[in-house]
Amino acid sequence: MKRWRFGIIGCGGIADFHIKAIHEIEHAKLIAVSSRSSGRAAAVGEREGCAWTEDYKELLAREDIDIVSVTTSSGSHYAVGRDVLLAGKHLVIEKPMAMNDAEAAELTAIAEAGGLLLSVISQRRFEPQHQLLKQLVEQDALGSLLFAEVSVPYYRTQDYYDSAAWRGTIREDGGSLMNQGIHSIDLLLWLIGRPVSVYGKIATQTHQMEAEDLGVAIVNFDNGAFGTIMASTSIKPGFPAGLNLYGDKGTIKILGTDITYWSVEGLEEPTLQQTGTSGGVSDPLSIQHTCHRLQIDDILDALEKNREPLVTGKDGYTSLLLVRKIYESSKLGMELWLD
Structure with a gap:
């Protein structure tokens, strides 16, 4: 397999998950990093033994980089990601890929037009319990899907939001749905399918910030199933994300990485090897890099196999x-249909 050469734009805490993952993949190599802070870029570059720059366009001009991971603050994902794609590099981008659906659609279109891979970090898909659940859904082991619940009862202090001017802003960060809840929303859509309508409510209850710290929604899917979403950063002391899936042949409930209820006709509950990835309930960096590695490994395999x-x-x-429709639904006070 070809050894794929990486650049990373953004040297904050999330970048470390990508760096550790790249180091553990034999056919991957970190070539250069970039940060607006020259001190931070230099520190990471010297620590990792790679090139560094405070101007990410210098990184994008390098011919010895194939793939770029964008780990900057959420509000910059679209602009930086667009530059990555226009430079002819494959793009691995942290969630959310943009702050509105028009920007996200543009990134997807640029990647398709350029024959480039674009993948959004959604590492929770790679946790064993979610891989198993996806397999069961595909095998129709739960029968017709009736209802699914996802919950993200996290906690963030006011100091967390005060730690950077962009945190908790609508333009640069988003709230509990866009930032924390989007992983569980991704799982919901991956497992159930295409959403057709949503009714949502959001509120800012316990923090001094612009965006929401509580969001709830009811979702209708094109296969007839219903789903509910709850995401918050106000729930003390913070609890693991939950996912409950109900079919006419069985039910599975997951809390964090643990299967807490299993009722599947004809199948005994398996013993899963845990990845230690559950976390982030009160500290966004209190997770492991294992599933980032699994996702990046899948990305490289996709490039090799042209899939x-x-x-x-x-x-x-x-x-x-879907998140944007929840925001709009809450503002208008009505159910909205997705295009």
């Missing part, structure tokens, strides 16, 4: 569109 990765740009677009 789509498990998580595509279109997947990122659909999750983002």
Whole structure:
């Protein structure tokens, strides 16, 4: 297999998950990093033994980079990601891929037109319990899907939102749905299918910030199933994300990485090897890099085999569109249909 050469734009805490993942993949190599802070870029570059720059366009001009991971703040994902694609590099971008669906659609279109891979980090798909659940759904082991619940009862202090001017803003960060809840929203759509309508409510209850710290929604899917979403950063002391899936042949409930209820006709509950990835309930960096590695490994395999990765740009677009529709529904006080 070809050794794929990476650049990373953004040297904050999330970048470390990508760096550790790249180091553990034999056919991947970190070539250069970039940060607006020359001190941070230099520190990471010297620590990792790679090139560094404070101007990410210098990184994009390098011919020895094939793929770029964008790990900057959420509000910059679209602009930086667009430059990556226009430079002819494959793009791995942290969630959310943009702050509105028009920007997300543009990134997807540019990637398709340029024959480039675009994948949005949605590493929770790679956790064993979610892989198993997807397999069961595809095998019709739960029968017709009736109802699904996802919940993200997290906690963030006011100091967390005060730590950077962009945190908690609508333009640069988003709230509990866009930032914390979008992983569970991605899982919901991956498992159930295409959403057709949504009714949502959002509120800012316990923090001084612009965006929401509580969001709830009811979703209708084209296969007739219903779903509910709850995401918050106000629930003390913070609890693991939950996912409950109900079919006419059985029910599975998951809390964090643990299967807490299993009732599947003809199948005993398996023993899963845990990845230690559950976390982030009160500290966004309290997770492991294992599933980032699994996703990046899938991305490289997709490039080698000329197939789509498990998580595509279109997947990122659909999750983002649903969040935006929840915001709009809450503002208008009515159910909205998705295009």
